[in-house]
Amino acid sequence: MTTSPRATGRDTARDKASPAVLVLEDGRSFRGRAYGAVGETFGEAVFSTGMTGYQETLTDPSYHRQVVVMTAPHIGNTGVNDEDAESRRIWVSGYVVRDPARTPSNWRSRRSLDDELTAQGVVGISGVDTRALTRHLRERGAMRVGIFSGPSLADEATLLARVQRAPQMTGADLSAEVSATEAYTVPAIGGKRFTVAALDLGIKGMTPHRMAERGIEVHVLPATATLDEVYATAPDGVFLSNGPGDPATADLTVVKGVLERGTPLFGICFGNQLLGRALGFGTYKLKYGHRGINQPVQDRTTGKVEVTAHNHGFAVDAPLDRVSDTPYGRAEVSHVCLNDNVVEGLRLLDRPVFSVQYHPEAAAGPHDAAYLFDRFVQLMEGQRA
Numbered sequence: 001m002t003t004s005p006r007a008t009g010r011d012t013a014r015d016k017a018s019p020a021v022l023v024l025e026d027g028r029s030f031r032g033r034a035y036g037a038v039g040e041t042f043g044e045a046v047f048s049t050g051m052t053g054y055q056e057t058l059t060d061p062s063y064h065r066q067v068v069v070m071t072a073p074h075i076g077n078t079g080v081n082d083e084d085a086e087s088r089r090i091w092v093s094g095y096v097v098r099d100p101a102r103t104p105s106n107w108r109s110r111r112s113l114d115d116e117l118t119a120q121g122v123v124g125i126s127g128v129d130t131r132a133l134t135r136h137l138r139e140r141g142a143m144r145v146g147i148f149s150g151p152s153l154a155d156e157a158t159l160l161a162r163v164q165r166a167p168q169m170t171g172a173d174l175s176a177e178v179s180a181t182e183a184y185t186v187p188a189i190g191g192k193r194f195t196v197a198a199l200d201l202g203i204k205g206m207t208p209h210r211m212a213e214r215g216i217e218v219h220v221l222p223a224t225a226t227l228d229e230v231y232a233t234a235p236d237g238v239f240l241s242n243g244p245g246d247p248a249t250a251d252l253t254v255v256k257g258v259l260e261r262g263t264p265l266f267g268i269c270f271g272n273q274l275l276g277r278a279l280g281f282g283t284y285k286l287k288y289g290h291r292g293i294n295q296p297v298q299d300r301t302t303g304k305v306e307v308t309a310h311n312h313g314f315a316v317d318a319p320l321d322r323v324s325d326t327p328y329g330r331a332e333v334s335h336v337c338l339n340d341n342v343v344e345g346l347r348l349l350d351r352p353v354f355s356v357q358y359h360p361e362a363a364a365g366p367h368d369a370a371y372l373f374d375r376f377v378q379l380m381e382g383q384r385a
């Protein structure tokens with residue numbers, strides 16, 4: 001198992017004033033100042049268009065091995081609190097901002113974002129023209145990047161050669177690196193109605209919580225769980241979480257086993273991509289992906305458009321507006337992102353199986369969380385009736 005490249009640096013007041021440089025694999029570079037930990041880091045450069053919710057972004061395990069560029073210019077205003085983290089640590093491998101807040105101000109804030117990044121060893125860069133960088137990534141596509149900071153930096157040709165040796169996101173199998181290693185249970189809130197086995201491929205904290213709020217007892221299982229371990233929880237439904245990496249490399253044994261048994265199955269993001277692959281569709285890498293809390297998605301059954309929270313660089317390749325035959329029955333695309341006609345949701349017409357590409361639990365609003373998890377409850381109720 002490989003681990004993500006982490007920061008290697010120190011953090012003294014002098015280093016903070018250190019120069020930093022961001023080097024893209026195509027040779028373009030941006031100069032700025034050290035932000036967070038001082039040192040060096042590598043990853044896939046992606047941009048997020050969220051204006052708020054940076055704490056949720058940083059702690060989303062789906063960002064493992066990615067260097068996130070924030071398009072909102074001013075980041076860190078509300079500091080870091082003890083409530084909003086989506087997992088046990090920051091997962092982004094690097095962080096790029098234009099203008100960090102110098103004095104965080106919020107009643108929940110416990111420390112500054114700069115200090116939190118430093119404490120967790122996350123190398124960042126500030127003072128970058130993030131508009132120019134984002135335009136570059138939109139035109140050329142997501143690509144590998146390195147951030148280097150410290151009092152003395154090597155010449156750019158040397159740094160570029162190192163970026164070009166860093167691992168690619170295509171083909172990366174990362175779920176086991178972020179997943180819980182031991183199973184745990186999130187109890188139902190206010191009376192148990194259903195049991196769900198949730199595969200942790202990089203799950204976020206709010207996901208089992210939103211299920212628990214609906215009377216679901218959630219057994220969160222490691223990414224390596226077997227079909228027998230899934231069924232040992234006696235589930236009414238099985239949930240496939242979000243997660244980092246390329247869905248093409250993931251093992252589909254458990255997903256196919258659940259489909260064969262006919263248990264209600266529900267997935268988000270990476271889980272949607274795995275369902276797509278298990279049904280026989282392909283997945284492909286988007287040029288630069290969808291990341292942010294402001295992505296318009298249309299529900300194909302009602303025509304209704306919602307603004308949703310996304311984080312994905314891959315998508316399912318299924319035909320729009322046509323029913324497809326799969327080994328598990330007739331399948332249909334249920335949701336489409338209007339930005340560039342990307343498949344955002346799938347459903348089986350004759351079985352309780354449904355998945356979406358977007359996150360319900362971020363700042364997009366409570367109603368779409370209700371939509372997704374309520375729909376899953378309906379599926380399980382239908383199965384029981």
Ligand SMILES: NC(=O)CC[C@H](N)C(=O)O
Pocket residue numbers: 062241242243244245246247268269270271311312313314315
């Ligand atoms: N949020 C996610 O689950 C991300 C899924 C996958 N790693 C992608 O980039 O498309």
